[in-house]
Amino acid sequence: MSFSTLIGLVAGITIVLIAMAMGSSISMFINIPGLMIVVGGTVAATMIRYSMADSFKAIGMSFSVLKVNSEVKDFNELVDITEDLLRLVRSKGVLAMEGYEVNNSFYSSGVRMLVDGYALELVKQTLKEKNKLLVEKAETSAGVFRSIGEAAPAFGMIGTLVGLIQMLSNLSDPSAIGPAMAVAMLTTLYGAMIANLMALPIADKIESWVQNESDREMLIIEAIESIGQGHNPSVMRDLLAPYLQINSKAKGRGEEG
Template sequence: MDFATLLGLITGIAFVGLGVAQGDDPSIFLNVAGILIVVGGTVSVTLVKFRIASFFSGIKEGFSVAFLESNDNPREIIRLANHLAKIARRNGLLGLEDEPIENPFFAKGIQLCVDGHPPEFIQKVLYNEMSMSIDRKQLGEKVFRNMAGSAPAFGMIGTLVGLVQMLNNLDDPSKLGPGMAVALLTTLYGSLIAQLVMLPLADKLALKGGELEANMSLITESVLGIQEGLNPTVMDELLETYLPEYLRSGMSMSEEI
């Protein structure tokens, strides 16, 4: 569970809700017509841009990655690679067959080594797997980022609809209020959906996608180094170059904090 994503959304919605609740009648911020225009329009235009399967897959993948998935600590990947390298040098690659490896991508790479495939084939398989995984993550980001771009636009469309309704009823003061409510609230809804939900989720998906790509590159280099029989110390120095600067001290993230 990614508690940062959950906490950010909850606190954001809570603070906006508290601000709304300070008024005399919070129910004035609920407008069915405005919600239909913004939400319905945003979903509809996103469906136009993507295939139906891609849309639902992107939504599912996006929420799953943003709220549930967490990438492995690259420090732990290097420690595991060091451990596996020592076993491989001592017992050969077949000695890795029964080693427990939780990361499925790492496990696949080690299994390819155990099966005796040449390094060129292993590298190609792992790179293809990495490319497909990154594409799946990026699909969710693209869907959310497109929705973030469409929501404010439909907020403005709702504003125009509300203004037309208001101007069309200037002779009836009782209808001016509802028209103005649609005009203002749709802009509010569009901005909230984009800035509080869709855009932050798209940015979180981009961040996690970058971390995943870095980890998979690190694992690929680890697998190739293990197959080559690199000295564990030499391999550690090589893998260190894949780490961001703040992780190159030799301490885990929890130890740094």
């Protein structure tokens, strides 16, 4: 799991806040009407595009991307586990896998189905459906954050227009010009920060994360098929080699998650 999203988010916000504090007081960058326009408008627009359930699922998915767990994720380690299981099955039979603990929930569910006597094709179909549902959920979640990334700057511009209208309508009252100009400028800032420091990076991260997860699950499905067919370990490694190459390229791009 890469911490780049969390580190980038914290670092980005910290740098902006430090820059604000160095030039003036942070309090002058807080404007409640401006926040109401940008945050409220963005939430409303997102809720129009997506259901409330999809919106909450997107928030949950963002935590899944950041979450650290103890499950086996490394592709090479999964191949080693598959070799252990193959040798176990070839020497003692399928039921012997019941005593082998696989520290990966997706892999473990496939092994459990084989031990319970499910047909290999049914096991593969079930695992592929789980994989498909994960990808669809992630695509929807990324779409929610992209919607936020599109709406926030737009409502920032709307807030700017509101502030300018208020300012122009009160030119005879100098005391009203300052607050109106603050709304005009700060809403654009809020919209840009929400889009570029949170929403769009998280959308990209979810897409990268689910691609890696999907590749891992497809490797596991192929591994389960090798176990079910009782392949020789060397044959199994040849069959899974393409996934290891894909993983190596993902690591090179820093996408291992």
